[in-house]
Amino acid sequence: MTKHHGAPANPKKGKLRQDRKLHRGHFAFMRALAQGLDERASWDRYLRLEGEHTDLRTVRRTIAWIRDEFAAAAKREHKPGTARLILLDPDRFASAPTLPSLAEFAAAQGLEDFSEAEQIEAYEAAYPTGGRGGRSGARPSRRARVIDHQLQALRWLEGLVVQDPRPSDSVAAWLNPSLAARLERAGVPTLVDLVDRVNGIGARWWVRVPGVGELKAARILDWLHANEQVLGLRVGPHVARPRAQLTRTALAAVVPAASALRPYEKFLLPPELDGSAGRFRAPRQKCLLTAANDHQAIGAWLAAQRSGGAEGDLSSTQRSYRKEAERLLLWSILERKKALSSLAEEDVIAYRSFLADPPPMWRGPRHHQRWSPMWRPLEGPLKPAALRQSQIILKSLFAFLTSQGYLMGNPFAAVALPTNPQRPLRSNRTLSFAQWNHIDAQLQEHADTETGRRLRRAVRWLHATGLRLAEITNVKCEDLEPIDYRIADGEAATDWMLHVVGKGGGKRQVPVPAKLVDELGDELARHGFARQVDAVSNRGIYVMARFNAELEWPASWSASGLSQAIKAFLARVAEGLNEVDAQQLKKASTHWLRHSRGSDALQVREGQTPIPIQGSAETTLGHAQIGTPSKYLATKRDERLSAMQGA
Template sequence: MRASPSRKLQRAHFAFMRGLLQGLDERELWNRYLRSEGEPTDRRVVRQTIAWIRDEFAAAAQREDRPGTARLVRLDPERFSMRQQTLPSLEEFALERGLEDFSEAEQAEAYADAYPDAGAGSSRRGVRPPKRARVIARQLEALRWLESHVAQHPRPADSVAAWLNPAVAERLQRSGLATLSALAAHINASGARWWRPVPGVGALKAARVVAWLQAQEGSTGLRLGAHALSPRKQVPAAVLDRAVAPGTALLPWEKFRVPVDLDGSLGQFRAPAGRCLLVAENDYEAIAAWLTAKAGSAQAGGLSATRRAYRKEAERLMLWSVLVRRKPISSLAAEDAVAYRAFLADPPLEWCGPRHQQRWSIHWRPLEGPMSPTAQRHAMTVLRGLFGFLIAQGYLLNNPFAAMTPAPASPPVGSNRILTLAQWNWLATRLEASSDTAASRRSARALHWLYATGLRISEIAAARCGHVERFDLIDEEGTLRTGWLLHVAGKGRRTRQVPVPPELVAELHQELDRNGQVPDVSSPRHAALSILGRFDAIDAFASPVSVSGLAKAIKRRLDHAANGLPDKDAVHLRKASAHWLRNSHGAHVLQGRAGRAAVPLQVVQNNLG
């Protein structure tokens, strides 16, 4: 086994080898002591690991100036016979060697010289233990001595290469997880799927690493939180809430604590208390009231998209005002607003992080990086609205963002963010040729429904089979046909009905049938079933589709579909997102296409909501 020269012997190695010498089951020993090395069914790994342990035992004995012990631990007891050897009695030995006239003490000394491994009293019994048993006994004694001298306990600053499977350790190191403390911190910050950004480490290897870290908690003091030991959906909200303590630092809105001297209770631009229509006593409570007023229609299991977007802008301003500007929000002036926009254009690195980091994680950051001019204008518009609300409610006297450059007129819907018909046809062809797995069919279904209906991603994620309604119509030729409508709850809780192509419903029926469900979207038992859910999952009827997870799956499919396109088209498709499909729907149905007439503007407006 190729191992790092810094890899250390732990007590589990000694326990495993002692069990082998005593004839215990190898697989059971492996699962108990060395599961982190790999699966016991992988004979190559097991044999290589045993050989490496023997080599390390011998090297350790050499370092302790015990060459005899080094040779002993390399011996394989299987080479020696288990048959017992009959020894001559002391009297027989004396007659054979002509020592009958010597004293018994002298005879015994000669006997011991002739049979040094016989042991005390063997000359009386006349039986010598099997050589294999003698070797095993001496090896066990050697291992006890070695363990007391060379076995070590892991420490937080130790390299992962010192304790973990070499191949796994190398992959962790390449991902920046070089020490046990760094690894534990990453797991606690990322949760049960901590292994996703580590190439070559999957769920099985990750589970072995976690089990080893838990077993070594007494030595390392590195504790893995309960939130990191189960899939995210199985972790109670209260457990996640304890993952990061509240404080005055770069923390999300719900964790951020404003110091009393900066909470705005005595803000420079606070209106007289008698004029205030809010019960808020400080800036945090006043902004919370604004967020509640902007709540919108909540999605299943979370906040509405509107409230999340507004909260993001409010928490960024709150963090900047308190941590950077050292002023209450109710003391911000026009000069502060200009400085804040400049900050958004060039934020410090410590304020930035990947979008996918969860709000409960210590890796969460308020920004992804410098904001584009368009994003800056959006932020200024939202904040202008926030301060306008606070002034209207008699909480503030001043709107520092009122003088900021207003946002330019909105460009045409979907401008430069649509797929051409050729690009969509290419994408549709790639979807048809994709692998026939449940996950692949599910993401393809999402793309087809988004393009065909023009729904927002949050709307399609919330769509259930019970929202699909069948109706009959008579076409221009007098033929009775079946049509389908999807009832959608859009922004502002406004509802609308969007037509669904019959082929999409037929495909939905096929997928239900494939998974042992009644192949009819109108079946009452399917009323709560998500259109884009897992039809094979036991909890499919209760688990909503995650908007962020759906967006990532769609993005992956778009990126993959770009392969094989000309450079310009490939770049365009890789920039695309779920919202581009909504824009493409509007553009394509308005202009019509081969075999399909253009759809009236009023119908398109209704579809898009």
């Protein structure tokens, strides 16, 4: 079999390949080499997943491993001769000389004017074993015979050892060892895990796998597509397009509805457990709901929490309520094997224990969205405060169903709430003036791209306004209003007020620095919109808009996307700070910016006028009671204690 670049017989990294399996591509590539086909083209056609053909080290190691595996398989079948044959290099044997054609012979011998019969007679006299034309009776050379025997041996061996990949196979069995090792370190040990990861994240699934870039990811996808039928695993069409280009309909199609771990909207109730015959169902004639089963009853409860907004869009309260009802419904059906409307007091106690220690299959990172097959209802065990909140919400659910005549009673009413843990005042969940100055300086140096400017806009607006994450992602240009007023010395000034709809539909006005509104105007103009932010033509454009050229109209930055981007940015800018400040920034989140707004309002910098507590609570932060932001005063506590100690 043809050598390639002086391939060694025993690769040094053979141990990395001991679990690898031979596939049809290995045999096709080696047949191509044996027949003298172009090596690089054959590599790209059959073994592209292994790496670039220009990486000679990988090519040598791969060919050596294939040859050794072929020979070892032949020996296991007690075919030592075949094993030796496969390792033979046909180039060691001379090829049969190439004979001239009859016309070429005649021209060389000056026989052009002779008859064809005379030319043939002379040709056969010159090449007695060649036959007419020098080819029909030619005896194959030893090299040709070796190649032919090798091809026969490869066909025999392929039928003997080639396997099709299976979902449970390790990635190391089929992929390049170094590539497989990187996937395994990233938590992707099997082929089914690989397909789940690809489908679960989408086009840029490889970003979270260190050492795997876009090129290697493309090779992996090519291999998965080529083996889709034998694997029985399908990479969804959504993976071929960036997340920003996918519609809700396209994302909804990624995971089918089923009676399995699915979000509420995709969870199918088994007919025998749908609650239509639930143990505690009230008489139908007394029910005020049209719900025929437990899933629909939960939907009616969620709809009753609606406080406004577009149809189909859930408020933050509704999302929180859905999360708790969803978890209970899934647990009731999949773990307890009971309809939701059949749950009793003992089930409530068992569910609370479940939440305190859920099985691994129920857990997953928060950043996996509801459309993803990697979505899970829980991140991990719930802390006491979260357990208490969960029980309060579910108690409210069953109270609603009871009041509407759907159920006869509330199993949560008889179970005591978990002890309310004493929570700290969280005075440390704020940014100091020095930390904010550092962040703002880093924002100044951030990349001048649409993404970079959007991040800068988000951080500064959150810090300046104290808005909640759900609020900042929902405000639009028309929510901004210019206000003319006079400052203390009587001089006229113009600033902006932002009209915000907050928790429970409460409305408030929040002052916004004119500089931030000007920067937003610059961004609008940069993308072809009116420079004046409150222009009629800008109605419907979100303040946190993503000005993506591929979108017909700028969409709002999602709350989860904004949160992740800011958290990643704060972690990056933490580098180079002292240990205490660095740890603070690495733990910081968008809500810290809101806390910092309240703290700054009460502490103020030297030479600034403090904002009254009443104004900070009700106008800016949206708290209903003055006592809520008083926790920000705790940032002064240590200073007062230090002063007292010094005295």
